[in-house]
Amino acid sequence: MQLGVSKISITPSKKIRLVGYANRLEPFIDVIHDIYTVVYYFRTSDEDKVIIYGDLLWWGSDFIDTMNKRISQRFNLSYENIVFTASHNHSGPGTSENFTELLEEVDSEYLIELQEKVLTAINESQKNMQEVNLKKAEYCLDINVYRRVDIDNEIKMMPNLEVEIDKTVTLLKFVNQEDNPVGFIVHYPCHANVANINYINGDYPGVLMKLLDNHYNTTSMFLQGCTGDIRPKIIVGNEFFSGDIARVEQFANQFYDSIITQEERLKYEDIELDELTIKKHMLNLDINPYLNDQELEEELTSEDELKRQWSKAIIKKKNRNYETLVITEICFGKELTILGYNGEMSGEYSRFVKKITDKDILSIGYTNGMIGYIPTSIQLNEGGYEPEGSTWYFALSGQLKCQNEEKIKGKIRKILED
Numbered sequence: 001m002q003l004g005v006s007k008i009s010i011t012p013s014k015k016i017r018l019v020g021y022a023n024r025l026e027p028f029i030d031v032i033h034d035i036y037t038v039v040y041y042f043r044t045s046d047e048d049k050v051i052i053y054g055d056l057l058w059w060g061s062d063f064i065d066t067m068n069k070r071i072s073q074r075f076n077l078s079y080e081n082i083v084f085t086a087s088h089n090h091s092g093p094g095t096s097e098n099f100t101e102l103l104e105e106v107d108s109e110y111l112i113e114l115q116e117k118v119l120t121a122i123n124e125s126q127k128n129m130q131e132v133n134l135k136k137a138e139y140c141l142d143i144n145v146y147r148r149v150d151i152d153n154e155i156k157m158m159p160n161l162e163v164e165i166d167k168t169v170t171l172l173k174f175v176n177q178e179d180n181p182v183g184f185i186v187h188y189p190c191h192a193n194v195a196n197i198n199y200i201n202g203d204y205p206g207v208l209m210k211l212l213d214n215h216y217n218t219t220s221m222f223l224q225g226c227t228g229d230i231r232p233k234i235i236v237g238n239e240f241f242s243g244d245i246a247r248v249e250q251f252a253n254q255f256y257d258s259i260i261t262q263e264e265r266l267k268y269e270d271i272e273l274d275e276l277t278i279k280k281h282m283l284n285l286d287i288n289p290y291l292n293d294q295e296l297e298e299e300l301t302s303e304d305e306l307k308r309q310w311s312k313a314i315i316k317k318k319n320r321n322y323e324t325l326v327i328t329e330i331c332f333g334k335e336l337t338i339l340g341y342n343g344e345m346s347g348e349y350s351r352f353v354k355k356i357t358d359k360d361i362l363s364i365g366y367t368n369g370m371i372g373y374i375p376t377s378i379q380l381n382e383g384g385y386e387p388e389g390s391t392w393y394f395a396l397s398g399q400l401k402c403q404n405e406e407k408i409k410g411k412i413r414k415i416l417e418d
Contacts, residue, residue, distance in 0.1 A: 001273045002043035003132040003174055005183050005219040006124035009034045010054065010117050011200055012093050016107040019057050020090030022306075022393060024198055032245050033201040033210070035092050037118055038221040040183065041125035044276050049081040050122060051330075053221035055202040057104075059084040060096020061342065061369030063111065067118060075122060081278050083328060085340060085367040087205035087222045090193040096370065100309035103393035132174045132182055134332060135268035136360065140167045141258050143251070144190035145233040146347070147240070148384055155384030159235045165189070165347050166225065166354075170362055171259065172336075173268065183218045186259070187362050189225025189347055194232050194251050196242035204232070207252035212259065223364045228344035228373050228386055271360075272333045280368065281327040283411045289321050289398040306392050313395035320397060323371040325408065329415055336360045339412070340367030343374040346386070352409055357416055377402035 011034045015027040035055035042049040050071070052059075059067075068079045094104040095111065146163035149156050172185035192203040202209070205222035212220050232251060234241050241247075291299065291311075296319060299311035328340035339353065343365060350363035372394035375387040380402050391399055 004041040004125040004129040019094035031200040039125040058370040134271040137266040184220040187223040189227040204252040226345035226350040286401040342369035
């Protein structure tokens, strides 16, 4: 199998609003670190495939629809073989018009700029194709924490050290025929929101990839795990602490040091790359709408800005009582599978996969679009930001139904059994 790689800055050329925090309304002040798109272009025995990574909160589903058409036409790739994934960086620009503007506001000029840069990156990746092998290793790193706590029957977004979560770092290393690294894929479940500042930066995944690439002369990408309820373990007292760029760099360096240390100890497992297949599976998730059509019209004049924006978006979506979950199945031969979801997945879905199979499965969110948080039935009954508060920002017509957890797990079982 051949792999070509490229890395291109996608830093906006003008100051626009960043996405990730609803209270950050002004255009960004300055650029601390450039943000990037990284392309891995695979040439296989049948059809070419491409994975496009971004130092972004996510790639909007509407942006991806546009790009799939352009990429397919220009590079003769089928939609099935195009994968977009993001680090969930809270310090980058928006890419979707599907949500309320308080959550995500897009700049039309930047979207055009971003489209062209993605196309350029794909083109550049095809210029350095080479035969590669794949190696895999993993270890544990305790820098993340569950972020939901029940206080007097109310769920607060606070550190919860009592809930067990996945702390596995997975390293996928592509090497050339001389056994020199071409690129790393680093997988770990931890929200990329160390920083809460109005400056462009890649948060810890962006800094981490830069450190790795400078050390190994590689082109690397970060795969964000199922981290809808997991945050960086940066705590003051019993509260989360959002830091400045120094805190981002400290966190990234801690992660980087662990990789360098483990690299000297780990025994990599060879993954046979006889084929690469990508399949996309669709599943409609049921929603309990908050309001009927008449009530939505009345909300357009609400004194609450969020409710006004939400009702406008829901009317545009025809108050539909479902959202479509896209599960992207990426199989590197028969030994390694990546399951990607177009949502902010609860960590339970990753744990579920590990319980039902002995196969090497990596679970990632923020892949091939975004529909919102995908909580568990327990979390839906508990309430809190992920199952309830976020629905207004993500322009969901209501809360997801509890039955969706079993629907999703059933679909995952079927995918892994086929």
